[in-house]
Amino acid sequence: MRIAELIQRWSKEGHARTDVRAYTVHLPLRDAARIEALHVMYPGRSDSQLMADLIRAALDELEVAMPYVPGNRVIAEDDYGDPIYEDLGPTPQFYSLSHEILRKLATAPLEK
Numbered sequence: 001m002r003i004a005e006l007i008q009r010w011s012k013e014g015h016a017r018t019d020v021r022a023y024t025v026h027l028p029l030r031d032a033a034r035i036e037a038l039h040v041m042y043p044g045r046s047d048s049q050l051m052a053d054l055i056r057a058a059l060d061e062l063e064v065a066m067p068y069v070p071g072n073r074v075i076a077e078d079d080y081g082d083p084i085y086e087d088l089g090p091t092p093q094f095y096s097l098s099h100e101i102l103r104k105l106a107t108a109p110l111e112k
Contacts, residue, residue: 003057010042010053021105025051066091 001009027035038050069089076084
């Protein structure tokens with residue numbers, strides 16, 4: 001999801017999350033005021049939902065912005081037959097760690 005899509009999403013009613021994990025966040029007052037302003041503008045969303053949506057969108061954009069660092073090994077060819085080299089940048093490690101941690105979190109007992 002992109003940041004630009006959030007306003008449209010927040011304008012729609014309903015949106016339930018099933019699997020979540022709680023975090024405590026300390027925000028600078030300016031950021032806290034902006035979260036509160038969004039809550040006033042979109043009263044159907046809790047502060048927690050707004051922050052979760054913002055974090056998800058920021059992580060999606062961060063993922064796209066990670067630099068591609070071509071390695072020496074060809075892993076595929078594109079539609080034109082040109083080689084696609086393995087990525088030695090941070091993206092593969094980020095994906096791998098994210099999936100590994102997600103599997104662990106999904107099988108961990110729920111906190112009560």
